[in-house]
Amino acid sequence: MIFPEKTPHEIKADLEEALLRAQPYTQQGHLADYIPVLGKSDPSMLGISVTFLDGTTVSAGDTQVPFTMQSVSKIFSLIVALQDRSFDYVFSRVGMEPTGDPFNSIVKLETIKPHRPLNPMINAGAIAVSSLVSGSTADERFERILDLLRRMSGRPDIQLNQAVYQSELDTADRNRALAYFMRDSGIIEGDVEEILDLYVRHCAIELCSADLSRIAAILSNDGFDLFTGEQIVPLPIARIVKTFMVTCGMYNASGEYAISVGVPSKSGVSGGIMATVPHKMGIGVFGPSLDEKGNSIGGVKLLEELSARWNLSIF
Structure with a gap:
């Protein structure tokens, strides 16, 4: 464990104190009610799980509440696509640069040339990546992403x-x-509705923060399973996705978040945040009340508290 001087009980006390400090911020956010089912969540919920590289998981708050991955799943469709295709092929269809626009914006997609999405962490980019996942049927392509998450969790x-x-x-x-525009521009090929269906399906995979922390811990461990030592995610791909988490993972708040928290992270509009502290721990957070950028407002504050307390920033 990263803190040999701390017992799991003391680590839990740290988490509970950080949770207590972050909890009031949940009242200042809003739910992602443009997806009607997500609008029914309890905005006061907040929980955190931390998995260390020895396999120990310590949790506090609402950590057994299931939630859908939403944009956190973009990491895993990218992993599968990079395993299926060459690096050069994937990044001929989607760029590697941050964007200052909202995650669902069409502005730069239309105005830049070529008309490819700026990165895989915005919606257009993740839809393009979904089109690159191999499989003879839509079900097979989805099952490959789902199987990766099952193995990692x-x-x-x-x-x-x-x-x-x-x-x-x-x-x-x-x-x-976004998808039809990209097909018209030659960025994606194939049946747009099937590609969109795969994208929506992997966003709707459901887990809890403890699952997310274990998945994050494997990425922190350079793709090696904590218990079997199996290389689930190839090392070069683990490095690529963690880099995207730093530069683009928190939508158009990624720069501010890098300063205030400083660890590779990916958020989703259901309120999930997956954070990796390289070679130390994985963190899963859930808090459905969102800030104006679409990130969990309580979850970000919770991670700010924990990063300051445990000196987690990689910078």
Whole structure:
């Protein structure tokens, strides 16, 4: 464990104190009610799990509440696509630069040339990446992403949340517009509706913060499973996705977050945040009340508290 001088009980006390300080911020946010099912969440919920590289997990707060991954899943579709295709091929279809625009913006996609998404962590980029996942059927492509998450979490029962999937698909007009624009521009090929369906499905995979912390810990461990030593994610790919988490993982708040927290992280509009502290720990946070950028408002404050207390910043 990273803190040989601290017992799990003392680590839990640190988490609970940070949680107590962050909890009031949940009242200042809003739910992602543009996806109707997500708008039914309890905005006061907040929880955190930390998994150390010896396999120990310590949690505080609402850590067993299931939530859908949403944009956190973009990391794992990218991992699968990079395993299927060459680095050069993937990044001929999607760029590697941060954007100052909202995650669902079409502005730069339309104005820059070539019309490729700036990075894989915005919606347009993740849709383009989803089109690069190999498989003979849409179900097979989805199962490959789901299987990766099951292996990394150690939870073979992780599943799609059907209600969230349907709610998101029914309200996917902006994402559908992004996808058709990219097909018209030659960035994606194939059946747009199938590609969009895969994207929405992997966003609607459901887990809890303890699962997310174990997944994050494997990325922190350069892709090696904590218990078996198996290389689940190839080292070069683990490094690539952690770099994207630093530069683009918190939407258009990524620069500010890098200063205030300073660890590779990826958020989703359900309120999840996955954070990796390289070679030390993985962190899973859940708090559905969001700030104006679409990040968990309580979750970010919780990670700021913990980063300051434990000196986690990689910078």
